[in-house]
Amino acid sequence: MSELALDLLLMLPALLLLAAVFLLPLLRAAWLSLHASSVVTGLVAVPNGGANWRRLLGDERFLQDAWQTLRFAGVSVALELLLGLALALLLHRPSRGRGALRALVLLPWALPTTVMALGWRWILNDPHGPFNALLSRLGLPTYGFLTTPATTWLATVMADVWKTTPFVALLLLAGLQSIPADLVEALKLEGAGRLTILRRLTLPLLAPWIGLALLFRLAQALGVFDLIQVLTGGGPAGSTESLAVYAYRQALRFLDFGYGSTVLMATFALLLLPGLAWLLLQNRLPRRNA
């Protein structure tokens, strides 16, 4: 048996599993997006010649949700990176009780999203939630964090940042710890200050880890579903609805599987973007470090 054949044979179980749980559903969705399949057709898939895709391009709700998804992902991931980096730098410094602090920081991330989202919904409730209670005790007017279309998306960003900053911090902390201590010491002995060390040594060596955090977080944030579904249900007035929530509604609430699959495929294309960017960077990074 040639080596290639053996390699393929050994990979076969994993490939089959991947195909079963990943590739087949994807192909099925792609196929469905070219069919009408809803209550109207009796849930039977009828080819409709790309009508779903034409509808998508003219669907203002879709365009609005795409924008809202991008806005949510961009703002929350940016904040998570900044806060996560600051937190990682803080946790990286040797200090008493660092272990306990690390465990504590991880707590929000360990919490199931649904539980966390329900918690925030209660905290931000107008007027009964603790936050508004605090405002009124301070003599300030209460605020409908979850009922004001212009600002509710900020509440979703805040909840996401609260939950996933620890993940970013942990990833970057691992990156920081992979930087040999003597490199930092060597630069310190050269008379470099903290800022120089951060800018010229730490951040460049952390770049692959930052890239990894970006990839994970962007992929997750662009596909955000559970947080939005539970915290705002996409509202008020669809102002926080993400593409995944929209696809879910089309398919499972309106039982329009054809169009739901089309939205899903479009979302999938969006999700591919950070992955592609990562691949491109990967091809460049080794050349820089070789």
Next chain:
Amino acid sequence: MSGLSLEQVSRRSGDRVLLEGLDLAVAPGECLALLGPSGCGKTTTLRLVAGLDPCSSGRILLNGEDITHRPAGERQVAMVFQSYALFPHLDVGENLALGLRSRGVPRPERDRRIAAVLELLELTPLVRRRPAQLSGGQRQRVALARALLRQPRIVLLDEPMSNLDARLREDLRPELRRLLCGGEPPVLYVTHDQQEAMGMADRIAVLQAGRLEQVGGVRELYTDPRTRFVADFLGRPAINWLPAEGGRVLGVRPEHLRPQAEGGIAARPLRREWWGHQPLVWLETPHGTLRMLLPAGGELLDYLMVGWRAENELWFDADGRRIDGAGPWRQQGRARAV
């Protein structure tokens, strides 16, 4: 008072004592090797002098000025790390420039000094390479170049050659000495390799378990060790130990053992190893196994008597401290037949 001096310097980390009451002086241009097994405190000493770790007590003086509490970056220390600590994301030129840049050395001067040191260490053709693209020896030269650019007041070398193969190490010793020793700054050289310490240093300080055992010239430590540890640690093949009355022990170096016609210890050769041009013979005797370096071409019988000159005896008390004038050694009791 010029040069570097450590006065009663201690370093504790938690409950652990890493260094205890170290007194040490290094003259300008002098290369002092810190020698000892791992965990003896030699690297700790280096880090204290560099300012990378704080002293728990004691003072460090440079040319009479107390630098105990000076931040590392202000001590003008050049340090060569065991790992070389080259910046992996920068090429050779950028590696050398980073330090100068962070000290605000203007561009033209920077370029001039880097070009000069690249030339000196024959690194010019490698200037655009990254550390990963260099051999071990080349990386070491880059680390040296960085140390030279620092214009140091103290030079610290932390096992700078332990990642190189033995032959290259031997070749590099004179180069390292030429470049770093003999100038103004005192040089501290950490190593666990006595050969390297003897080859590099003007004087050697032997450390053990955070304490200074002895400091002195290379020959002095070998011929006149003040503690049993020093006698045991220095010299290969290792010294022979013979127990004596009152818990005392006698040390005799393998090259001082010799076959003799009568009046010695009965011995039977067990095996021989070749140490360069000399055979090292392992002898079974009533006092345990002894090692003897035979002169080249020396013949050996199946059974023989071995002895040594009284002036080559090194006596130590039960605490491992040297006793002068304690010999000569006398065979105790009835020697068992071998």
